[in-house]
Amino acid sequence: MxxxxxxxxxxxxxxxxxxxxxxxxxxxxxxxxxxxxxxxxxxxxxxxxxxxxxxGRTPLPCFGEPLRMQSPAYCVLMRNYVSPELAAVARDAATQMTVTHPGTVTLALDGGFPFLDGMPLLPHLSHSDGKKLDFAFYYQGDGGYLPGQTRSPIGYWAFELGDETTCRPVWLTGRWNLRWLQSVWPDRTLEPNRTAALTRLFLADARVSKVFLEPPLATQLGLVGSKLRFQGCRGARHDDHIHIQL
Known part of the structure; x- marks a missing residue:
């Protein structure tokens, strides 16, 4: 035993x-x-x-601005490693956000492990080669934009769409609704201008091949483009973060 x-x-x-x-x-x-x-x-x-x-893997910064991991926990757990090209995409986008939206702090979430292509980064279905990276949404309160703050302590699982709107229930899915958690999060709302602007930067970047965002949320934000994809009904919901990949 x-x-x-x-x-x-x-x-x-x-x-x-x-x-x-x-x-x-x-x-x-x-x-x-x-x-x-x-x-x-x-x-x-x-x-x-x-x-x-x-x-071939480089760590994203744990602290500082304009780009850092959403929580030091991602660094402690060694989940902040990506390819040099993807790290450049993240840095360029974060820097551009400070030009168009001064004071913006861009927060990265799960990237990948430091070694070995093919090892899964659970609970993700991908993130196994250093070429995928998630970003937290930007949020606002009564006083406006909240730099470097998210609704949930890990940046995930604070869903924007409420009840299921895209998929019928299926077995063996990572598409968790977690309704019981939603009332726990702080009373912050999505900052649409910055969130849409960051997503458009990724859609316009020739180095990026796909951007995952829940279709109804993409519509709300006025986002369109051939790179904008739906991850499928067995993958995790993407109305709590932005996923990009090379």
Whole structure:
């Protein structure tokens, strides 16, 4: 039973962070496992920063402006790695947003792991090659635009469309409605001008091949284009974030 529990923990840490399972496996050889795990993970995390760029992945910034990860947790979990070309797309778009909409802070969400094409970044169906990246929506309150703030603490699952409008219920789907969560989020509304402007930058960028956004929301924002796609009824909803890919 103990071996099975350790195996499950190694699997969970690997799926969540890619290298966390290795850190726990190393920690099993020592008496103070949690302390050893933390130290091993910190070493592997630091090595990833150094080695991943050599192997074609670069980390997006955890702090700063005009572009950063929505939460430091994405960096701690090593889910902020993308290809250099995609990192350039993100930086260029964030910089342009500060030109057209001064004071804008653009927040990235899940990108990819530092190593190995083909390893899934759960719960996503893609994000396995460093060529996909999600962005948080921009939000506003009573006083206007709220720089660097989202409705949910992770940037996901704060849906804009309410009840299901695009797909009929199907089995084995990642299209979660999470209605019970919606009332928990702060009372902030989508900032449509910035959200539409960022999406248009991606649609106009020749390096970007597809942009996923829920069709009714795209219509509300006045967005059109051949790159604008619907991810399908088994994929996660995209009325809480923007997905782009090279």
């Amino acid at each position: 103990r071996i099975a529990l350790h195996a499950l923990l190694i699997l969970a840490l690997t799926l969540l962070t890619q290298l966390g399972g290795i850190a726990w496996l190393l920690a099993l050889r020592f008496r103070h496992r949690l302390l050893t795990f933390g130290l091993a993970y910190a070493i592997l995390w630091s090595l990833a920063l150094l080695i991943a760029p050599v192997m």
